[in-house]
Amino acid sequence: xxxxxxxxxxxxxxxxxxxxxxxxxxxxxxxxxxxxxxxxxxxxxxxxxxxxxxxxxxxxxxxxxxxxxxxxxxxxxxxxxxxxxxxxxxxxxxxxxxxxxxxxxxxxxxxxxxxx
Amino acid sequence: xxxxxxxxxxxxxxxxxxxxxxxxxxxxxxxxxxxxxxxxxxxxxxxxxxxxxxxxxxxxxxxxxxxxxxxxxxxxxxxxxxxxxxxxxxxxxxxxxxxxxxxxxxxxxxxxxxxxxxxxxxxxxxxxxxxxxxxxxxxxxxxxxxxxxxxxxxxxxxxxxxxxxxxxxxxxxxxxxxxxxxxxxxxxxxxxxxxxxxxxxxxxxxxx
Numbered sequence: 001x002x003x004x005x006x007x008x009x010x011x012x013x014x015x016x017x018x019x020x021x022x023x024x025x026x027x028x029x030x031x032x033x034x035x036x037x038x039x040x041x042x043x044x045x046x047x048x049x050x051x052x053x054x055x056x057x058x059x060x061x062x063x064x065x066x067x068x069x070x071x072x073x074x075x076x077x078x079x080x081x082x083x084x085x086x087x088x089x090x091x092x093x094x095x096x097x098x099x100x101x102x103x104x105x106x107x108x109x110x111x112x113x114x115x116x
Numbered sequence: 117x118x119x120x121x122x123x124x125x126x127x128x129x130x131x132x133x134x135x136x137x138x139x140x141x142x143x144x145x146x147x148x149x150x151x152x153x154x155x156x157x158x159x160x161x162x163x164x165x166x167x168x169x170x171x172x173x174x175x176x177x178x179x180x181x182x183x184x185x186x187x188x189x190x191x192x193x194x195x196x197x198x199x200x201x202x203x204x205x206x207x208x209x210x211x212x213x214x215x216x217x218x219x220x221x222x223x224x225x226x227x228x229x230x231x232x233x234x235x236x237x238x239x240x241x242x243x244x245x246x247x248x249x250x251x252x253x254x255x256x257x258x259x260x261x262x263x264x265x266x267x268x269x270x271x272x273x274x275x276x277x278x279x280x281x282x283x284x285x286x287x288x289x290x291x292x293x294x295x296x297x298x299x300x301x302x303x304x305x306x307x308x309x310x311x312x313x314x315x316x317x318x319x320x321x322x323x324x
Contacts, residue, residue, distance in 0.1 A: 006212065021164070071196050079164035082197045086205045093209045096231070097216045104125070104218045105225065107307040
């Protein structure tokens, strides 16, 4: 489940970003970053639940939204929005990884192909 | 993973005398990529104005002139993101995609190996182009940029064998089945008897 942990850590970075990039005076950025971070944590957490094991894939949509917002909110994007673009692109890579990322896929864990 | 034979996962893949997807092959890539990501983050912080100077033991303020050069600013206006930040992203991607998958991911998750290759190999080419731009367009040198360019080339060299093996496996699937549907399924790591046979024929090749 380590990719989900990485997503949660990225969400913490995102929530702290307005303060790191000295944009805490902009309430829109503080609120958007906090809410998106919360959403990412919820989706990554839901992936631990067997019925919600694919919830992390919804993070792909959240990441695309974050990138589009950051790219077009101000042109060229200031550092705080560049950070959003980097975080969004990074989440696109991490959210693709399955929950049991270091093990073979379930169907390959059976001893032969006919056993599935 | 109790019923998976770990020796089976770690089999050497001809023409190599090792398994290119083994942990001992991939972990050095991940560690080196994290080092490069840390260096790129330092350079990004300068481009973002969060720090006032860049560490450079050889070229004085050459690094700062490279990072604030017209070429760097032009790339920023086109991409919407500074080149060092893009480097951070790419190296973090190398590390994360390098960690994903089992020691047999060249067969079980070819999509992951190909994605990893797409992240590593073009990154190495871009790094070389940026170094050439330093020399011939900006006329200044940046020590840490050179270090990350060298790391990129090492990563390409280390990652290539795994990408090659995965492509060879997909090629064998295609040669045996001539089916786009099965090739697509093999790419996404589904399981079929034909895929086991293709992998076995790859594994049983003679090492020259």
